[in-house]
């Protein structure tokens with residue numbers, strides 16, 4: 238929605254960005270991600286939304302933070318699409334669910350459990366939050382090329398960070414614990430807060446979206462989690478490389 242010629246929240250307009258956008262949650266991560274671009278430049282900063290642009294292999298790319306949780310992430314995607322973007326890769330931090338997913342790993346999400354509220358205001362809960370196949374395929378190629386330990390599969394998105402970290406302290410502890418147990422039994426890989434909403438908004442707006450998550454720790458296995466020093470870097474490198482793959486593949490189409 239334009240107010241005085243700029244999108245109300247992200248404060249940019251059509252022509253400011255190209256079609257490819259990386260979406261971290263944390264605004265402080267935008268500048269670091271933009272350093273992988275040629276000619277990085279900050280173009281906007283409003284609320285939780287920081288935007289940098291640049292290019293990869295001569296093609297315009299951007300990074301835009303989404304803040305924490307589905308509501309602000311959905312707003313970012315809606316406004317970025319109005320400005321011409323159609324391909325998104327979320328990159329963020331997460332906590333491993335199944336035992337094999339450990340701090341320092343990366344996870345490529347093929348779909349996300351919709352344990353959040355935003356996506357329910359777009360589509361009924363029966364509709365699955367799934368990643369775009371070409372984005373998953375590009376992330377897969379990137380992770381293999383970079384040689385990082387990675388997993389591919391379903392992740393969980395939820396609204397309450399502390400509902401994940403301290404479920405026993407919540408009045409609905411039984412419900413939270415039973416659901417976590419079910420996700421784990423089904424092989425859900427890692428837990429974060431934005432991917433399901435982004436995938437559902439992308440579905441509704443007919444654009445492409447995928448996600449790569451850096452795993453900080455495994456919530457059930459690490460008593461005193463030691464966050465690997467490059468834990469937030471690996472997913473970023475995979476996302477940037479995947480954008481290069483998509484640029485290459487899209488140029489053939």
Ligand SMILES: O=P(O)(O)O[C@H]1O[C@H](CO)[C@@H](O)[C@H]1O
Nearest residue numbers: 261262263305329330429430
């Ligand atoms: O590292 P980011 O992208 O912010 O992602 C994760 O970190 C935040 C919680 O600490 C949530 O936004 C969660 O999804």
Ligand SMILES: O=c1cc[nH]c(=O)[nH]1
Nearest residue numbers: 330331332428429430
């Ligand atoms: O465990 C974690 C770590 C980061 N972000 C989350 O949402 N959960």
